[in-house]
Amino acid sequence: xxxxxxxxxxxxxxxxxxxxxxxxxxxxxxxxxxxxxxxxxxxxxxxxxxxxxxxxxxxxxxxxxxxxxxxxxxxxxxxxxxxxxxxxxxxxxxxxxxxxxxxxxxxxxxxxxxxxxxxxxxxxxxxxxxxxxxxxxxxxxxxxxxxxxxxxxxxxxxxxxxxxxxxxxxxxxxxxxxxxxxxxxxxxxxxxxxxxxxxxxxxxxxxxxxxxxxxxxxxxxxxxxxxxxxxxxxxxxxxxxxxxxxxxxxxxxxxxxxxxxxxxxxxxxxxxxxxxxxxxxxxxxxxxxxxxxxxxxxxxxxxxxxxxxxxxxx
Amino acid sequence: xxxxxxxxxxxxxxxxxxxxxxxxxxxxxxxxxxxxxxxxxxxxxxxxxxxxxxxxxxxxxxxxxxxxxxxxxxxxxxxxxxxxxxxxxxxxxxxxxxxxxxxxxxxxxxxxxxxxxxxxxxxxxxxxxxxxxxxxxxxxxxxxxxxxxxxxxxxxxxxxxxxxxxxxxxxxxxxxxxxxxxxxxxxxxxxxxxxxxxxxxxxxxxxxxxxxxxxxxxxxxxxxxxxxxxxxxxxxxxxxxxxxxxxxxxxxxxxxxxxxxxxxxxxxxxxx
Numbered sequence: 001x002x003x004x005x006x007x008x009x010x011x012x013x014x015x016x017x018x019x020x021x022x023x024x025x026x027x028x029x030x031x032x033x034x035x036x037x038x039x040x041x042x043x044x045x046x047x048x049x050x051x052x053x054x055x056x057x058x059x060x061x062x063x064x065x066x067x068x069x070x071x072x073x074x075x076x077x078x079x080x081x082x083x084x085x086x087x088x089x090x091x092x093x094x095x096x097x098x099x100x101x102x103x104x105x106x107x108x109x110x111x112x113x114x115x116x117x118x119x120x121x122x123x124x125x126x127x128x129x130x131x132x133x134x135x136x137x138x139x140x141x142x143x144x145x146x147x148x149x150x151x152x153x154x155x156x157x158x159x160x161x162x163x164x165x166x167x168x169x170x171x172x173x174x175x176x177x178x179x180x181x182x183x184x185x186x187x188x189x190x191x192x193x194x195x196x197x198x199x200x201x202x203x204x205x206x207x208x209x210x211x212x213x214x215x216x217x218x219x220x221x222x223x224x225x226x227x228x229x230x231x232x233x234x235x236x237x238x239x240x241x242x243x244x245x246x247x248x249x250x251x252x253x254x255x256x257x258x259x260x261x262x263x264x265x266x267x268x269x270x271x272x273x274x275x276x277x278x279x280x281x282x283x284x285x286x287x288x289x290x291x292x293x294x295x296x297x298x299x300x301x302x303x304x305x306x307x308x309x310x311x312x313x314x
Numbered sequence: 315x316x317x318x319x320x321x322x323x324x325x326x327x328x329x330x331x332x333x334x335x336x337x338x339x340x341x342x343x344x345x346x347x348x349x350x351x352x353x354x355x356x357x358x359x360x361x362x363x364x365x366x367x368x369x370x371x372x373x374x375x376x377x378x379x380x381x382x383x384x385x386x387x388x389x390x391x392x393x394x395x396x397x398x399x400x401x402x403x404x405x406x407x408x409x410x411x412x413x414x415x416x417x418x419x420x421x422x423x424x425x426x427x428x429x430x431x432x433x434x435x436x437x438x439x440x441x442x443x444x445x446x447x448x449x450x451x452x453x454x455x456x457x458x459x460x461x462x463x464x465x466x467x468x469x470x471x472x473x474x475x476x477x478x479x480x481x482x483x484x485x486x487x488x489x490x491x492x493x494x495x496x497x498x499x500x501x502x503x504x505x506x507x508x509x510x511x512x513x514x515x516x517x518x519x520x521x522x523x524x525x526x527x528x529x530x531x532x533x534x535x536x537x538x539x540x541x542x543x544x545x546x547x548x549x550x551x552x553x554x555x556x557x558x559x560x561x562x563x564x565x566x567x568x569x570x571x572x573x574x575x576x577x578x579x580x581x582x583x584x585x586x
Contacts, residue, residue: 054426055411055442056449058418065419067458072336082454084446092446 012083012095016044026108032100034197042080044117045096048087064096066143067167075134077165101154101163104176105296108155113220123160124217125309129301130162131210133314136297139203143167146201148209149189150216187232188212190220193291197231197255204291207300211286213242216274235261240287241265248289280306337459338537339581341505344386344459346393348502355397358496359405363388364496366409373490374428376413377420378492379462384409384416384494386458389446394451407436411444419456464509471531472524479521483528486516490550497553503546510538511546515554 002309016033017241019041023030028047035042050057057119066287081097105127131153135273136144145152152166187195191208194201215223224239237243242262243251251257268280275283282305285295295303350356364385371381388408398404410430417424426441449456465484474480490512494500500508510532517528533540 049446053438055414055438056418056445058421059456061415061418061449061456062421064454068454069457072340082450084450092442 012044012085012093015083016042016095016097018044029044035097041100043098043100044096047096049092049094056283060094064094066141067096070138070141070143070167073134073137074161075130075163076167078215086110087137096186098165099163101156101165103155103157104165105150105153105155105162105217108157109150119217121276122309124214125306126157127159127162127217127310128210128214129306129309130314131164131213132297132300134162134164135206135210136301138164139166139205139206144201144203145206145209147186147189148206148212148213153213171239186227187226188224190232191291191309192233192236192289193254194237195229195258196251203296204294207294207297207308210297210300211283214279214283214286215275216241218272219277223271227298229256237261238263239266239268239271240289243289251289278303281305285291328480335537336508337463337467341459341463343455344390345504346389346501350393351396351498351501353423356392359397360389360392360498361496363392363405363409363412366406367413370409376417376424376485377422380413380416380420382460382462382492382495383419384412386460387412387415387452387456389416389501390458391448391451401485403436407444408448411441411448412438415445415448415456436578438528454496459505461505461509461512462488464506465513468510468513468532468535471535472528473531474524474528479524482520483513486520487512490515493557494550494553497549498531500546503542503549506511506537507539507542507546510535510543511550513549516545 015037016035018031018033020032021029022032022043028045031044031046033042033044034040049059049060064079064082068082070076072077078099079096081162081236082097083095083097085093087093110120135145135148140303145164148164149167154163154165184263189209190203194205202212223297224232224235227237237260241247241264242260245252268284269275272280272283280294282300282303283302285301288294349584367381367384367388370376371378391408391412410426414424414426426436430436465487468481469480474483489511491508494508494512501513514525514529514532518525532538533543
């Protein structure tokens with residue numbers, strides 16, 4: 001069968017020069033690559049298209065369409081193109097072509113920890129505003145991220161621009177938690193309702209993660225560094241108090257609920273001592289136990305903490 | 315999240331102001347490229363393909379939105395391709411692939427076997443290859459922005475309080491949009507323009523007393539060009555007249571069953 005319009009389109013292998021493999025997961029590999037035509041550096045995420053009796057898998061179709069739609073926002077990593085190719089066995093593979101970012105927030109925070117310096121307050125404010133803006137954009141389109149963490153927040157260190165990565169199918173490249181011990185880090189940013197086995201997520205799960213990231217930017221240490229789901233919950237309860245039906249109606253009916261040691265809530269300033277009053281207020285609204293009481297990303301952008309931030313270029 | 319043709323970008327009404335300008339900014343990415351509209355080959359091919367899609371819609375009892383989305387993919391794809399000559403299988407393969415992609419986006423179960431129960435049978439591999447070809451041509455932008463995406467926004471401009479009135483307006487406007495999908499001339503106009511025009515017609519039909527308010531609020535929108543809206547209105551008016559004539563002829567046929575009446579009907583149809 002002839003392919004109409006097929007001439008003149010470079011295959012993925014011809015269009016890009018792979019420079020190095022930068023990631024690997026259950027679903028495929030991630031490469032730093034150079035586009036030969038423009039010299040531009042990109043991130044190539046390769047995934048095999050499963051042979052299906054009903055053609056292109058619906059999940060792939062829907063998720064790539066979502067990524068295409070979300071790529072309009074400056075605070076979401078841009079999916080520039082989708083290329084088709086064939087692997088050695090002649091099977092169809094897809095290459096998702098993303099803009100490449102030099103570093104991520106995890107490396108950024110670690111660099112400050114190593115030098116012993118604190119992250120400048122205005123830098124924290126700018127990064128947090130961009131994060132809230134990107135999350136508001138996703139939520140405005142009905143998209144939850146569900147795995148926000150410093151590693152998934154890419155940065156350009158020259159411009160201090162921040163972008164959300166690992167949405168949708170792109171998230172499929174994250175390795176499953178059970179296979180690697182170091183990936184239990186994803187527990188640190190997980191909302192209590194998820195840890196307690198809630199089956200219906202809301203956008204509030206991302207806001208909890210944003211709050212944890214906020215605190216980590218200030219202190220350079222994870223706010224709730226649990227190494228198991230139980231330990232994660234206990235870390236949270238020690239600071240915010242063990243939840244009960246008064247502060248979180250319905251909590252005792254969640255699937256993973258047990259009897260826990262009873263702690264009284266501590267002031268957030270004990271955990272994040274150098275954050276000012278307005279920042280502490282915003283943080284407290286992000287870390288409400290009851291998901292529906294947590295501040296939305298859009299409302300967070302309007303919080304007084306950001307009033308003195310120059311937003312013209314964000 | 316389910317992809318909703320009425321709200322391809324918005325799932326929460328409270329967030330709508332965040333994305334309405336983006337909806338207008340994005341819509342030109344979801345229309346056929348302009349050059350094709352003068353091509354006779356394009357029109358003939360698309361008319362035949364649309365006819366096939368609508369046949370499948372009836373025989374498979376498809377959600378009309380699935381058929382509408384499939385037709386959107388068809389127009390966008392074929393406007394970016396040369397129409398191949400002497401390959402009768404090509405049209406069927408494109409139709410099947412567009413329907414398949416549309417049903418997947420709408421999370422409808424639609425097996426290849428069901429679509430193809432009439433005529434030649436394509437292998438799943440061939441359909442997947444065509445699906446990938448279409449996806450590449452459309453740059454995987456499958457959450458199409460259509461006239462349905464704009465109805466809620468334009469209705470909200472009129473600040474109508476009565477919920478049942480709003481619903482009736484939306485239903486009738488949607489019906490007008492569905493009926494209009496056969497006419498390729500409408501492809502000249504952006505989805506937002508088609509939506510605005512359909513609403514103006516719907517309000518005139520259903521609620522003449524509200525008509526002037528709605529028309530004024532829609533035409534005042536910063537997103538619409540008055541002159542273009544006027545041209546689209548004229549075109550749709552012609553289409554509505556045609557629809558009315560068809561209805562009249564059918565009715566007159568039912569009223570008398572004499573051979574003379576039937577002959578008269580055929581003559582009128584030919585003249586049209």
